[in-house]
Amino acid sequence: MPSDKDDAGWKKFVWNSEKGELLGRTGGSWFKITLFYVIFYGCLAGVFIGTIQAMLQTLSLYKPTWQDRVAPPGLTHTPHDKAEVFFNTKEMETYLPYVKVMRDFLSQYDDEKQTDNMQFEDCGDQPGDYKNRGDLESDMGVRKACRFSKTLLGPCSGLDDPDYGFKQGKPCLIVKLNRIVNFRPKPPYSNDSIPEEAQHKVQAHVIPLYCTNKKEEDAGKIGEIKYYGIGEGFPLQYYPYYGKRLHPHYLQPLVALQFTNLTMNTELRIECKVFGENIYYNEKDRYQGRFDIKIQVNS
Numbered sequence: 001m002p003s004d005k006d007d008a009g010w011k012k013f014v015w016n017s018e019k020g021e022l023l024g025r026t027g028g029s030w031f032k033i034t035l036f037y038v039i040f041y042g043c044l045a046g047v048f049i050g051t052i053q054a055m056l057q058t059l060s061l062y063k064p065t066w067q068d069r070v071a072p073p074g075l076t077h078t079p080h081d082k083a084e085v086f087f088n089t090k091e092m093e094t095y096l097p098y099v100k101v102m103r104d105f106l107s108q109y110d111d112e113k114q115t116d117n118m119q120f121e122d123c124g125d126q127p128g129d130y131k132n133r134g135d136l137e138s139d140m141g142v143r144k145a146c147r148f149s150k151t152l153l154g155p156c157s158g159l160d161d162p163d164y165g166f167k168q169g170k171p172c173l174i175v176k177l178n179r180i181v182n183f184r185p186k187p188p189y190s191n192d193s194i195p196e197e198a199q200h201k202v203q204a205h206v207i208p209l210y211c212t213n214k215k216e217e218d219a220g221k222i223g224e225i226k227y228y229g230i231g232e233g234f235p236l237q238y239y240p241y242y243g244k245r246l247h248p249h250y251l252q253p254l255v256a257l258q259f260t261n262l263t264m265n266t267e268l269r270i271e272c273k274v275f276g277e278n279i280y281y282n283e284k285d286r287y288q289g290r291f292d293i294k295i296q297v298n299s
């Protein structure tokens, strides 16, 4: 039990009326210490805000400063389900999910969505050179996007064949290059810089795409692969892309593949690759400039 004397000592510490001290300090002392901490923390906050501001100054609104996380450029395919396409032509429910994914994906490319002449322009259905729409940092504002009509995808457009070939065991696949702001893919300088079997795909103003069997033992089992799209590859007039803010209506050019004579009831590994002077491959990244996919069609 604290004695009365201790109690009085404690009270005196809290408020010492003789010396005019609160918690052992006079008003003036409290004022000084408060002022010190206000200034101290104020400066700290100032340094912090200043640093963040300076960092933000170095960032561009239009171009990501760091885009090395997605090593350019990724090549992706639709449908894209664990990089496998397994179905049975006689069992609709096995291929319907693929058909649905194709339909959903291609709905972005509906002609009705590309009618506004303020947002879209025609860039030709033959391969052409890069379409320069001014510098990223210039004040030209929102840029137009090139139209890309589904009709370019032939039998894989879904317009005539709502099953994208799946029902007949001739499945289509849609391939695109991922968007990279301000990237200009460079076609191969000559056809002898790329593998011999893909050389016939080299032409002006196109990034060629070539697919073949991944495994030696699948040679001759893949059958003919038909390519649809502008120049059967990725035409340069769709580049560069100006980013979400300046190019909100941008459509990536597509290539549709149709496997017209696959060996049935066999698992096949197919590899697709794009070729260009600034397109690289990476063992660790399965989608950098290439991808492979397992396909098995049962019937």
Ligand SMILES: *[C@@H]1O[C@H](CO)[C@@H](O)[C@H](O)[C@H]1NC(C)=O
Pocket: 191, 192, 199, 200, 201
């Ligand atoms: C490669 O290019 C040369 C010259 O441009 C051409 O003569 C040749 O036919 C091409 N090769 C293939 C396989 O297309």
Ligand SMILES: *[C@@H]1O[C@H](CO)[C@@H](O)[C@H](O)[C@H]1NC(C)=O
Pocket: 220, 221, 223, 224, 261, 263
């Ligand atoms: C389909 O492939 C087989 C061999 O797997 C071949 O005998 C046949 O001629 C091919 N059909 C067409 C139309 O190319």
